[in-house]
Amino acid sequence: MxxxxxxxxxxxxxIKDVAARAGVSKGAVSLAFNDRPGVSQATRARIFEAARExxxxxxxxxxxxxxxxxxxxxxxxxxxxxxxxxxxxxMEFVSGIxxxxxxxxxxxxxxxxxxxxxxxxxxxxxxQGRQVGGSILVDLHDGDPRVPELQRLGVPAxxxxxxxxxxxxxxxxxxxxxxxxxxxxxxxxxGHRRIARVSGxxxxxxxxxxxxxxxxxVRELGLADGRTVATDFSGEEGARATRALLASADxxxxxxxxxxxxxxxxxxxxxxxxxxxPADVSLLAWDDSQxxxxxxxxxxxxxxxxxxxxxxxxxxxxxxxxxxxxSAHQAPTPALTPRxxxxxxxxx
Numbered sequence: 001m002x003x004x005x006x007x008x009x010x011x012x013x014x015i016k017d018v019a020a021r022a023g024v025s026k027g028a029v030s031l032a033f034n035d036r037p038g039v040s041q042a043t044r045a046r047i048f049e050a051a052r053e054x055x056x057x058x059x060x061x062x063x064x065x066x067x068x069x070x071x072x073x074x075x076x077x078x079x080x081x082x083x084x085x086x087x088x089x090x091m092e093f094v095s096g097i098x099x100x101x102x103x104x105x106x107x108x109x110x111x112x113x114x115x116x117x118x119x120x121x122x123x124x125x126x127x128q129g130r131q132v133g134g135s136i137l138v139d140l141h142d143g144d145p146r147v148p149e150l151q152r153l154g155v156p157a158x159x160x161x162x163x164x165x166x167x168x169x170x171x172x173x174x175x176x177x178x179x180x181x182x183x184x185x186x187x188x189x190x191g192h193r194r195i196a197r198v199s200g201x202x203x204x205x206x207x208x209x210x211x212x213x214x215x216x217x218v219r220e221l222g223l224a225d226g227r228t229v230a231t232d233f234s235g236e237e238g239a240r241a242t243r244a245l246l247a248s249a250d251x252x253x254x255x256x257x258x259x260x261x262x263x264x265x266x267x268x269x270x271x272x273x274x275x276x277x278p279a280d281v282s283l284l285a286w287d288d289s290q291x292x293x294x295x296x297x298x299x300x301x302x303x304x305x306x307x308x309x310x311x312x313x314x315x316x317x318x319x320x321x322x323x324x325x326x327s328a329h330q331a332p333t334p335a336l337t338p339r340x341x342x343x344x345x346x347x348x
Contacts, residue, residue: 013056021050033130048128055152070133070321072107073097073314074126076119078139081112083234088260088289089306093160096310097136104318106133116141120149127155134158134317140165140205158317160309163328165205170326172313176206177213179302179334180256183284184217184226186336187254191344192282194225196252198241198262202230210258225250231262238262242269246281253345254282260291263299267341278343288337297340304334 019026024039024047031038032047039047075097077084084090094108101108109132113119123146126132134156137146147167150157159166162173187195197214200207211228218226229245231237238257245252246269257263263285270277277283277297285292288301309331316329 013054015056017054018047018051018056021054022047052124052128070104070106070318072109072132073101073317074109074111074123074132074135075138076111076113076122076135078113078115078119084112086235086261087233088291089287092289092306093138093310093313096307096312097314099307100311100314100318116144116146120146123150123155124153127153134321136160136313136317137166137169141203142205142208144205156317156320158313158320160313161205162209166328168326170316170320170324170328172309172316172329172331174304174309174331175333176210180210180213181217182336183256183302184214184221184223186338187256187282187284187342188221188223190254190282190342192252192254193223193345194250194252195223195254195256196226196245197228197256197258198238198245198266199228199230199258200233207258214256225252227252233259233262235261235265239265239269242266243273246270246273246275252281254284254342256284256286258286260285260287260289260299260301263301264291264295267295267299277341279346282342282345284342286334292339295341300339300342301337302334303337305332308332 015026015029019029022029024043028039028043029047032044075094077090079087079090094110098108109126111122113122123135126135135150137157137159138161140159140161142165144165144167147169151167157169159169159171161171163171184195195218199211202211207230214228215226227245229241231241238261242255242265245255255266257266263283266283267277270281270283275281283299285299285301287306288303292299292301312329312331
């Protein structure tokens, strides 16, 4: 197991360096990282600490020679626990991942983190401690710091996001730009000239892609107004954004929401303000969970097979673990499902 990874542009750290730092033999480092008997717990901890300080981890190929079985896959999510339990997208996504993992007797190690910095620390601890065989990255940002850090550590990973955000990792993605354009064109065809959008955090990579597509479609169609209000995906923030939009002097006649929770909250706000859906304002959600079909009126949505998306991400991770070359895999584009919440705008 005399493998090595690049620690930085200046030099390459090897297993010999780790052994020297920990005061042990190279064989002891190999035993520790392959979870084999022959080293004490104290020595094992010292070896892992030395490896962490030096930024060293064995390549997947070296690990696979001694331990081809993957017992766990890591997924860290920057969401409050309360909100995650209410968000249908992640529940469907995780269910899709689990449907593949169970076929391979593999577990999902799920961790909620505060931010990207904490996730990097968690990913490093998982990898150095041999708790996971690979990881899934979600909610990618432009220039996401997780990408170079996991590459430095040698963590096998798959990104759930656009290739432009994945930094060379294998990725699974949907064409959100095309989906947003379809939504705007549909509402414009109904006669809407003032369309607003309630998005997730503005720094998220898919928010940036959707916003750019939304603004381009508004310009292309010559619409009178096309505003985007950024939120945190929560129902509370979705409701707040909806109130502000509907209370404005140039109230939009249609609103697109970046998830279903915010759309349901927006539907409640319209009733609170004495407005009728879709007569006074049309609402269109993203992701199309069961929530969209339980409201009155039912919510039009950009339907997306989130369960299938999660399953595809998991399958591609096992490809990576089998040392397949990095690649990008496009999942089906979210498609419009019209329901009772969209209609032509009320005539003056």
